[in-house]
Amino acid sequence: MQLNSYLNFNGQCEAAFKFYERCLGGKIQMMMTHGESPMAEQVAPEWRDKIMHVTLAVGDGLLMGCDAPPQYYEKPQGFSVQMSVEHADDAERLFQALSENGAVRMPLQQTFWADRFGMLVDQFGTPWMINCGQAAQEK
Numbered sequence: 001m002q003l004n005s006y007l008n009f010n011g012q013c014e015a016a017f018k019f020y021e022r023c024l025g026g027k028i029q030m031m032m033t034h035g036e037s038p039m040a041e042q043v044a045p046e047w048r049d050k051i052m053h054v055t056l057a058v059g060d061g062l063l064m065g066c067d068a069p070p071q072y073y074e075k076p077q078g079f080s081v082q083m084s085v086e087h088a089d090d091a092e093r094l095f096q097a098l099s100e101n102g103a104v105r106m107p108l109q110q111t112f113w114a115d116r117f118g119m120l121v122d123q124f125g126t127p128w129m130i131n132c133g134q135a136a137q138e139k
Helices: 013-024 088-098
Strands: 005-009 027-033 051-058 061-067 081-085 103-109 116-121 127-132
Touching: 005 013, 013 027, 013 051, 013 061, 013 088, 081 088, 088 103, 088 116, 088 127
Parallel strands: 005 061, 081 127
Antiparallel strands: 027 051, 051 061, 103 116, 116 127
């Protein structure tokens, strides 16, 4: 079994996934618009350039998404996309990149459970948590 995050956007999916590809160092494996699908003729002309499905490979995981039709789109809430990294410099780089034009909810910092942990909402409204290693336990 493999669990993957699937993000819905309100018309910004392509821009978001190109941003994630750059920030996360991943590779977009597949991106299809509604107009490129076998159902293109059944889609309103103004919706044909919206993303029907995209898959981004990052490390051993996949991040997927689409532009949700307006009647189905809901603003992201009640979850975060969580990333774990081994090195503090990677955590710093990812946090800085993803927070570009976004909002920092908790600055990246050492906590009792991690060498670095921080929370942000990116410019596309997706909430993220970055977690790096385990903090040294005092004896």
